[in-house]
Amino acid sequence: MKIGVLALQGAVREHMQSLAACGAEAIAIKHKEELQEVDGLILPGGESTTMRRLIDKYDFMDALKEFAAQGKPMFGTCAGLILLAKHLAGYSEPHIGVMDVMVERNSFGRQVDSFEADLAIKDVADSFPAVFIRAPHIVEAGENVEVLCKHNGRIVAAREGQFLGCSFHPELTDDHRMTAYFVDMVHQAKQKQPV
Numbered sequence: 001m002k003i004g005v006l007a008l009q010g011a012v013r014e015h016m017q018s019l020a021a022c023g024a025e026a027i028a029i030k031h032k033e034e035l036q037e038v039d040g041l042i043l044p045g046g047e048s049t050t051m052r053r054l055i056d057k058y059d060f061m062d063a064l065k066e067f068a069a070q071g072k073p074m075f076g077t078c079a080g081l082i083l084l085a086k087h088l089a090g091y092s093e094p095h096i097g098v099m100d101v102m103v104e105r106n107s108f109g110r111q112v113d114s115f116e117a118d119l120a121i122k123d124v125a126d127s128f129p130a131v132f133i134r135a136p137h138i139v140e141a142g143e144n145v146e147v148l149c150k151h152n153g154r155i156v157a158a159r160e161g162q163f164l165g166c167s168f169h170p171e172l173t174d175d176h177r178m179t180a181y182f183v184d185m186v187h188q189a190k191q192k193q194p195v
Protein backbone atom coordinates (compact mmCIF):
# COMPACT_ATOMS: atom_id res chain seq x y z
CA MET A 1 0.00 0.00 0.00
CA LYS A 2 1.40 3.37 -1.02
CA ILE A 3 0.28 6.74 0.26
CA GLY A 4 1.21 10.01 -1.42
CA VAL A 5 1.89 13.38 0.12
CA LEU A 6 1.21 16.32 -2.18
CA ALA A 7 4.68 17.85 -2.33
CA LEU A 8 4.17 21.29 -3.84
CA GLN A 9 4.61 23.25 -0.60
CA GLY A 10 4.28 22.87 3.15
CA ALA A 11 4.96 20.21 5.79
CA VAL A 12 5.72 17.35 3.40
CA ARG A 13 8.69 15.61 5.02
CA GLU A 14 7.03 15.36 8.44
CA HIS A 15 4.00 13.63 6.91
CA MET A 16 6.30 11.21 5.06
CA GLN A 17 8.02 10.36 8.36
CA SER A 18 4.71 9.91 10.15
CA LEU A 19 3.44 7.58 7.39
CA ALA A 20 6.65 5.56 7.58
CA ALA A 21 6.24 5.30 11.36
CA CYS A 22 2.80 3.80 10.68
CA GLY A 23 4.29 1.20 8.33
CA ALA A 24 3.01 2.73 5.08
CA GLU A 25 5.13 3.42 2.04
CA ALA A 26 5.17 7.20 1.56
CA ILE A 27 5.66 8.87 -1.81
CA ALA A 28 6.21 12.60 -2.35
CA ILE A 29 3.91 13.60 -5.21
CA LYS A 30 5.52 16.27 -7.36
CA HIS A 31 3.98 15.41 -10.74
CA LYS A 32 0.31 14.67 -11.37
CA GLU A 33 1.15 11.35 -13.07
CA GLU A 34 2.50 10.07 -9.75
CA LEU A 35 -1.02 10.13 -8.31
CA GLN A 36 -1.71 6.92 -10.25
CA GLU A 37 0.83 5.09 -8.10
CA VAL A 38 -0.82 5.76 -4.75
CA ASP A 39 -3.88 4.44 -2.91
CA GLY A 40 -4.42 7.52 -0.75
CA LEU A 41 -3.22 11.11 -0.56
CA ILE A 42 -2.31 13.54 2.20
CA LEU A 43 -2.67 17.27 1.48
CA PRO A 44 -0.30 18.89 3.99
CA GLY A 45 -0.46 22.11 5.93
CA GLY A 46 1.26 25.19 4.59
CA GLU A 47 -0.35 28.09 2.82
CA SER A 48 -3.47 27.24 0.85
CA THR A 49 -3.24 30.18 -1.57
CA THR A 50 0.38 29.28 -2.43
CA MET A 51 -0.52 25.62 -2.82
CA ARG A 52 -3.43 26.55 -5.07
CA ARG A 53 -1.14 28.64 -7.24
CA LEU A 54 1.23 25.67 -7.61
CA ILE A 55 -1.66 23.25 -8.26
CA ASP A 56 -2.64 25.45 -11.20
CA LYS A 57 0.94 26.01 -12.36
CA TYR A 58 1.67 22.27 -12.49
CA ASP A 59 -1.76 21.40 -13.88
CA PHE A 60 -2.77 19.24 -10.90
CA MET A 61 -6.41 20.23 -10.42
CA ASP A 62 -8.15 17.77 -12.76
CA ALA A 63 -5.94 14.91 -11.57
CA LEU A 64 -6.80 15.69 -7.93
CA LYS A 65 -10.53 15.80 -8.69
CA GLU A 66 -10.24 12.52 -10.61
CA PHE A 67 -8.39 10.96 -7.65
CA ALA A 68 -11.33 11.96 -5.42
CA ALA A 69 -13.86 10.69 -7.97
CA GLN A 70 -12.17 7.27 -7.90
CA GLY A 71 -13.15 7.03 -4.24
CA LYS A 72 -9.58 7.10 -3.01
CA PRO A 73 -9.03 8.44 0.51
CA MET A 74 -7.72 11.99 0.94
CA PHE A 75 -6.58 13.57 4.20
CA GLY A 76 -6.30 17.35 4.38
CA THR A 77 -4.43 18.84 7.32
CA CYS A 78 -4.76 22.56 7.99
CA ALA A 79 -4.19 24.22 4.58
CA GLY A 80 -4.97 20.77 3.11
CA LEU A 81 -8.41 20.89 4.75
CA ILE A 82 -8.96 24.28 3.08
CA LEU A 83 -8.10 22.70 -0.29
CA LEU A 84 -10.59 19.83 0.25
CA ALA A 85 -13.55 21.91 1.47
CA LYS A 86 -16.57 22.47 -0.79
CA HIS A 87 -17.18 25.88 0.78
CA LEU A 88 -14.81 28.56 2.06
CA ALA A 89 -16.20 31.34 4.24
CA GLY A 90 -15.75 34.67 2.46
CA TYR A 91 -14.80 33.12 -0.91
CA SER A 92 -17.10 32.36 -3.83
CA GLU A 93 -15.12 29.40 -5.18
CA PRO A 94 -13.55 26.41 -3.44
CA HIS A 95 -10.24 24.80 -4.43
CA ILE A 96 -10.60 21.04 -4.99
CA GLY A 97 -14.05 21.30 -3.39
CA VAL A 98 -14.90 17.68 -2.58
CA MET A 99 -15.59 17.48 1.18
CA ASP A 100 -18.98 18.75 2.30
CA VAL A 101 -17.80 21.28 4.85
CA MET A 102 -17.61 25.07 5.12
CA VAL A 103 -14.17 26.11 6.33
CA GLU A 104 -13.03 29.46 7.66
CA ARG A 105 -9.34 30.33 7.30
CA ASN A 106 -7.11 31.70 10.07
CA SER A 107 -10.06 31.47 12.38
CA PHE A 108 -8.48 31.28 15.81
CA GLY A 109 -7.44 34.94 15.83
CA ARG A 110 -4.10 36.72 15.78
CA GLN A 111 -3.40 36.55 19.50
CA VAL A 112 -3.46 32.78 19.37
CA ASP A 113 -1.66 32.37 16.08
CA SER A 114 -0.20 29.05 17.14
CA PHE A 115 -1.05 26.88 20.12
CA GLU A 116 -1.15 23.34 21.33
CA ALA A 117 -4.17 21.57 22.75
CA ASP A 118 -4.91 18.11 24.06
CA LEU A 119 -7.84 16.76 22.10
CA ALA A 120 -10.22 13.86 22.43
CA ILE A 121 -10.68 12.62 18.86
CA LYS A 122 -13.37 10.02 18.20
CA ASP A 123 -11.97 6.64 17.09
CA VAL A 124 -8.41 8.07 17.28
CA ALA A 125 -7.33 9.08 20.78
CA ASP A 126 -8.67 10.23 24.17
CA SER A 127 -5.80 12.65 24.49
CA PHE A 128 -3.99 13.80 21.37
CA PRO A 129 -1.34 16.56 21.35
CA ALA A 130 -2.53 18.82 18.53
CA VAL A 131 -0.43 21.67 17.10
CA PHE A 132 -2.45 24.52 15.57
CA ILE A 133 -0.67 27.05 13.29
CA ARG A 134 -2.82 29.85 11.88
CA ALA A 135 -5.44 27.16 11.71
CA PRO A 136 -8.79 27.06 9.96
CA HIS A 137 -11.86 25.42 11.47
CA ILE A 138 -15.00 23.81 10.12
CA VAL A 139 -17.92 26.23 10.46
CA GLU A 140 -20.56 23.92 9.01
CA ALA A 141 -20.58 20.21 8.28
CA GLY A 142 -22.92 18.52 5.79
CA GLU A 143 -25.26 15.74 6.88
CA ASN A 144 -22.92 12.92 5.88
CA VAL A 145 -19.98 14.41 7.71
CA GLU A 146 -19.01 12.81 11.00
CA VAL A 147 -17.57 15.28 13.48
CA LEU A 148 -14.57 13.60 15.15
CA CYS A 149 -13.44 16.44 17.39
CA LYS A 150 -14.40 19.89 18.65
CA HIS A 151 -12.12 22.33 20.43
CA ASN A 152 -13.77 25.21 22.33
CA GLY A 153 -17.01 24.44 20.48
CA ARG A 154 -15.36 24.52 17.05
CA ILE A 155 -15.09 21.52 14.76
CA VAL A 156 -11.41 20.74 14.24
CA ALA A 157 -11.55 17.19 12.83
CA ALA A 158 -14.14 15.47 10.67
CA ARG A 159 -14.64 12.64 8.24
CA GLU A 160 -16.94 12.21 5.26
CA GLY A 161 -16.49 8.69 3.90
CA GLN A 162 -13.21 8.78 1.95
CA PHE A 163 -12.33 12.31 3.15
CA LEU A 164 -10.63 13.16 6.43
CA GLY A 165 -9.80 16.70 7.48
CA CYS A 166 -8.32 18.39 10.52
CA SER A 167 -7.43 21.95 11.51
CA PHE A 168 -4.18 21.01 13.22
CA HIS A 169 -0.85 19.43 12.24
CA PRO A 170 -0.90 15.75 13.31
CA GLU A 171 2.54 15.17 11.74
CA LEU A 172 4.47 17.54 14.02
CA THR A 173 4.65 15.37 17.13
CA ASP A 174 5.67 11.76 17.77
CA ASP A 175 2.04 10.78 18.24
CA HIS A 176 1.12 9.08 14.97
CA ARG A 177 -2.40 7.92 15.85
CA MET A 178 -4.18 10.37 13.53
CA THR A 179 -1.95 9.31 10.63
CA ALA A 180 -2.55 5.66 11.58
CA TYR A 181 -6.32 6.30 11.41
CA PHE A 182 -5.87 7.55 7.82
CA VAL A 183 -3.60 4.64 6.90
CA ASP A 184 -6.39 2.36 8.09
CA MET A 185 -8.92 4.24 5.91
CA VAL A 186 -6.66 3.69 2.89
CA HIS A 187 -6.25 0.04 3.78
CA GLN A 188 -10.03 -0.47 3.98
CA ALA A 189 -10.70 1.44 0.73
CA LYS A 190 -8.08 -0.58 -1.12
CA GLN A 191 -9.72 -3.83 -0.10
CA LYS A 192 -12.99 -2.59 -1.61
CA GLN A 193 -11.44 -1.40 -4.91
CA PRO A 194 -11.86 -3.75 -7.90
CA VAL A 195 -8.52 -5.34 -8.82
Ligand code: GLN
Binding pocket: 044, 045, 046, 047, 048, 049, 077, 078, 079, 080, 082, 105, 106, 133, 134, 135, 136
Ligand atom coordinates in the same frame (compact mmCIF):
# COMPACT_ATOMS: atom_id res chain seq x y z
N1 GLN B 1 -3.35 29.83 7.33
C1 GLN B 1 -3.04 28.88 6.30
C2 GLN B 1 -3.99 29.02 5.12
O1 GLN B 1 -4.96 29.71 5.20
C3 GLN B 1 -3.09 27.46 6.84
C4 GLN B 1 -2.03 27.30 7.91
C5 GLN B 1 -1.48 25.93 8.01
O2 GLN B 1 -1.63 25.08 7.13
N2 GLN B 1 -0.76 25.70 9.08
O3 GLN B 1 -3.75 28.43 4.10
